[in-house]
Amino acid sequence: MEDKLNIKNSLLERFLKYVKIWSESDSQKADSGIMPSTSGQNEMASVLCAELKSLGLENVQTTEHCYTYGILPANGSAESSICLLAHIDTSEEVSGKNVNPKIHKNYSGGKIILCGAELDPQKDSALSLAAKNVETIITGDGTTLLGADDKAGVAEIVSCLEYLFSHSELKHPAIEVIFSPDEETGHGMDKVPLELLKSKCAYTVDGGHIGELETECFNAFRSDVVFKGNATHTGTARGTMVNAISMASSFVSNLPAGERPETTDGRQGFFAPISIEGSIEESKVSLLLRDFSADGMEKRKSTVELLAKAVSELFGGKAEVLHTQQYLNMKENLDKNPKVAERLISAYKASGIEPVFTPIRGGTDGSRLTEMGIPCPNIFTGGHNFHSRNEWASLDQMIKAVEVLVHLCCGEDFPQIIFCPN
Numbered sequence: 500m501e502d503k504l505n506i507k508n509s510l511l512e513r514f515l516k517y518v519k520i521w522s523e524s525d526s527q528k529a530d531s532g533i534m535p536s537t538s539g540q541n542e543m544a545s546v547l548c549a550e551l552k553s554l555g556l557e558n559v560q561t562t563e564h565c566y567t568y569g570i571l572p573a574n575g576s577a578e579s580s581i582c583l584l585a586h587i588d589t590s591e592e593v594s595g596k597n598v599n600p601k602i603h604k605n606y607s608g609g610k611i612i613l614c615g616a617e618l619d620p621q622k623d624s625a626l627s628l629a630a631k632n633v634e635t636i637i638t639g640d641g642t643t644l645l646g647a648d649d650k651a652g653v654a655e656i657v658s659c660l661e662y663l664f665s666h667s668e669l670k671h672p673a674i675e676v677i678f679s680p681d682e683e684t685g686h687g688m689d690k691v692p693l694e695l696l697k698s699k700c701a702y703t704v705d706g707g708h709i710g711e712l713e714t715e716c717f718n719a720f721r722s723d724v725v726f727k728g729n730a731t732h733t734g735t736a737r738g739t740m741v742n743a744i745s746m747a748s749s750f751v752s753n754l755p756a757g758e759r760p761e762t763t764d765g766r767q768g769f770f771a772p773i774s775i776e777g778s779i780e781e782s783k784v785s786l787l788l789r790d791f792s793a794d795g796m797e798k799r800k801s802t803v804e805l806l807a808k809a810v811s812e813l814f815g816g817k818a819e820v821l822h823t824q825q826y827l828n829m830k831e832n833l834d835k836n837p838k839v840a841e842r843l844i845s846a847y848k849a850s851g852i853e854p855v856f857t858p859i860r861g862g863t864d865g866s867r868l869t870e871m872g873i874p875c876p877n878i879f880t881g882g883h884n885f886h887s888r889n890e891w892a893s894l895d896q897m898i899k900a901v902e903v904l905v906h907l908c909c910g911e912d913f914p915q916i917i918f919c920p921n
């Protein structure tokens with residue numbers, strides 16, 4: 500019983516400590532190669548570095564680019580090591596400065612009114628479910644995000660390590676951890692210290708609702724389409740002017756209307772124009788292409804090329820298309836290494852959780868790492884409504900995430916551990 504109480508209090512305390520550290524990342528700085536993009540991330544890293552050392556991890560260090568690494572040595576298990584991963588930055592979409600977390604103990608329903616935000620279980624099915632189970636909910640005060648994305652994941656990993664450290668009777672292989680900066684900017688794996696990493700597989704703890712298990716994400720490309728026109732005096736333009744702005748506008752309005760982010764969900768891919776700029780002489784449209792299948796992505800790329808060509812011919816100008824790969828669906832590499840996901844599924848089941856396989860309509864550090872040859876599925880954190888003032892986390896679901904992690908680390912001989920939330 501003592502352990503059960505300890506894990507709850509220490510997990511909560513740890514999570515509250517982390518969310519109060521302002522570690523929002525800055526995509527402009529990250530895009531220009533500055534890593535970490537903000538100094539708050541260094542503060543998070545130094546707190547974590549000290550904690551990992553106190554929990555018996557070895558070779559603990561924060562790299563020049565703010566990755567915190569450590570390894571908990573094996574204590575009798577002959578299995579090969581695994582790595583756990585979470586990110587220390589929060590999204591810049593909503594401020595993460597002066598987060599003032601509110602605890603709603605044994606939440607049983609009703610609107611949660613915050614200043615500047617409102618959580619309504621009638622509009623939020625996950626919240627309504629949490630109310631039914633009388634879970635303890637944590638929110639911000641409505642003026643900031645909460646930062647459960649991904650400080651819930653970080654806190655859960657550290658709590659798992661603490662549990663293993665204080666229960667040496669539980670046999671586990673070596674456990675490596677990496678806490679990475681700048682995930683939200685898309686640069687989270689740019690400087691990952693692969694030279695330190697011994698594990699052949701890893702697990703990110705960066706998902707949402709309890710039970711979610713992610714082994715699939717989008718294939719992602721960015722397309723930049725440049726239209727070239729011909730500028731003349733507007734008074735004498737007839738027959739000579741070719742307007743690159745009109746070309747760009749025609750291109751965007753002819754993209755399939757049913758394949759936009761705002762008109763798709765589930766397994767559907769999309770074309771998302773993200774910027775349009777230019778003059779009569781030259782204009783540029785940038786768009787994101789997303790598709791779960793590799794074939795589908797090839798079709799999207801050729802749709803962009805054909806449409807750009809058709810528009811340029813119609814207007815009598817020119818078009819150039821450049822596709823840049825952003826990340827790939829991790830499914831293919833995970834399918835080649837089925838044991839990685841199987842180990843995780845067994846850990847969910849040992850914790851009494853039926854996994855729900857949700858395809859990620861985006862990418863994670865895990866998808867980038869999978870591409871680099873280290874298969875890396877994603878585990879739920881118990882956080883919800885990420886990147887918003889309505890972000891909340893369930894302490895009960897966070898405890899279950901720790902339970903999954905402990906089972907995952909102990910592997911084959913799953914110990915019978917069930918943490919009681921009460």
Ligand SMILES: [Zn+2]
Binds near residue numbers: 586648649682705
């Ligand atoms: Zn995240």
